[in-house]
Amino acid sequence: MKRNKKGMAILLVLLLACAAYFAYTQYETAAARRAAAQLTLSGNVDVREVSLAFRESDRIDSVLVDEGDTVKAGQVVATLDSKELQLGIQKLKSQIAAQQSAVDKLLNGNRPEDIRQAQANYDAAVSAAKNAAGVYNRTKQIYEDIQGVSRQELDTAQHDAAAKAATAEAAKQAWELAQNGARHEDIAAAQANLKALQDELAQEEYVLSQYVLTAPTDGVIRSRLLEPGDMASPSAPVFKLSILNKKWVRAYVKETDLGKIHEGQAAQVYIDSQPDTPIAGQIGYIADTAEFTPKTVQTDELRTALVYEVRVYVDDPQNVLRLGMPATVTIDLEGAK
Template sequence: MWYAFKRPAGATGPATALVTHRDLSATVTATGTIKAMVGAEVKVGSRIPGRVEQLAVQVGDRVKTGQVIARLEQDDLHAAVEKARADLAADEARLATVRNGARAQEIQSAEAAFRQAEANRLLAQVNLDRYRQLYQDGGIALQVVDTAARDYDVAVAQVHNTREQLSLIREKYTVEDLRYAEAQVQQARAALRIAEANLGYATITAPMGGVVASVSTQQGETVTSGSAAAQAPTFVTIIDLNRLQVDAYVDETDIGKVHVAQEATFTVDAFPDQEFTGKATAIYPKALIQQNVVTYDVVIAIDNREGLLRPDMTANTTILVAKREKVLAVPNQAVRREDGERVAFVQEGNRFVRHPIKTGWKDKNYTEVVSGLKEGDRVVVGEVGNARVQARESVPPGAK
């Protein structure tokens, strides 16, 4: 702030100022840095290894959410998807077979074999009974009876075997077989999803809109990938210039005056004649200590719709910590201390009269007057000197 003094011709008196109503404000100044907000700067990379087939952006390009940034070679990835689909089809066919069980022709054939075996057993039993009777009557030798008995045992075994075969065919697959086939299908489906996901990863897109801040690869280069995000290769860095903030580093002696939602103004060296505005949104509780100087990071949200500001610019910040509107005020130079009280010298004609005053709020240029003066009074802002010397007029900024 400054004062313009009007010297009437021949005037030699002290400078004066008009007592007026004005707004008073208290501020805290700090130096800060423009940075991207959390989430406004992203590093975009590849989740799979491969050769860069296409690089679609350069530094300074504006991109939209979902816009293609780069593509990797995809021939092997397409083949992996096709193989996974074929494996799934084979496992689904196997599951259908297990669920359907044996075919009707297989069951009919097994039933016919069982009936044939049962008929053979009945015939062998009849022959054995007949030969035993003939042997008792002396009509045949014992050897014939033994042969008939052997044939009967074979027929009985055949019946047992065909019965087991029929049972196995009717219940061809167990519950465990069904569960295994279902698990194979689920595994094949998961493998297909992984193959399709890897194919999707070969097309790298912008996760948000913004400006390409850096490009760290080139077309034709082979990239690798890591298991951790920190190891993944970065293709480009994207910054949303509409989501910037100022990190103002406020001295520990002033941090107690700063609160969230306070308004702030700042300038940058790139545009020294332009003042930008913002509002405090956060105060970091942890101090920053550099060269034994303790500061606290005050985050100030800013409006960069014009696109003039860039990350890492130095911001000379002023935070409005308090404000009083339309109070009666005088320049600080007009308030004096005499005999333990505050006084001001008021011009009355060509004399200067001492007035005791009560003061209130004060900023770096003006002091609030609670009592002792009225609007329109002229007070001395320089040395009083001889009280009868003609006054020299001082006009504060904005006064008439």
């Protein structure tokens, strides 16, 4: 009886051992299947950054945002001291107003009062010329008939008549000029000068617009590099701006796994601070050229292998991903088939 119990116990132990071995092999098989169905990569977060600098060189007047501030596209973040430029613009506007008046005067022609005055001057000059001509004729007749005047008096009368006639001709031309108005060439020259001043004003106003630094896109101020009173220039950035609309994880894949992935394939991104909350991503870039494993990849078996860079792009509306942050990428290979 005891032997039967002992045999039963041994049999029971053997059955339990077999069951445990079967369960273990099933677990290992399932784990192997899961590993084969999923590719896991390690990488780091990359963020696009923009260096914001003024196009013009001048002293910084104000800095309106600090490090860590979120800014919107078009938001003013800094300004330059523009007092000198504004004074120059005001001077240009005064010159344009004066030149515009000159152009208007040429286009409108002379006033009726000016024309009538020119005509009156012409009439007076004609009368004076006729009187001087009469005096000369009478003096000449006396000189020829009775020689009652000297030769010098005759010459004086002749010269006076000629001068009054020339004055009358000049008055006539002035009257005609007043009637005809300005020449087309003079009007064109005045209009060209006006256009040159207007173009110069437009250029100065554009330069003034560059004295205001705005954010080119939505983002977060990562670095504030200059302060009010510093001299700004195109080569001296005022801010470093991180762009929020697209981030990616830079990872590396072995050549043996390269055929398992493709552009557009879905992926999940995990970070240490949120291990249970994956961020949905998509493979957007796979390098065409292999490279040696970077030092940031901490996998022993890959240290001497050639790998290919992979970029997994993600949307991060909550802004939880930071530049250089380590991340884990998982890719469902079964779903990709």
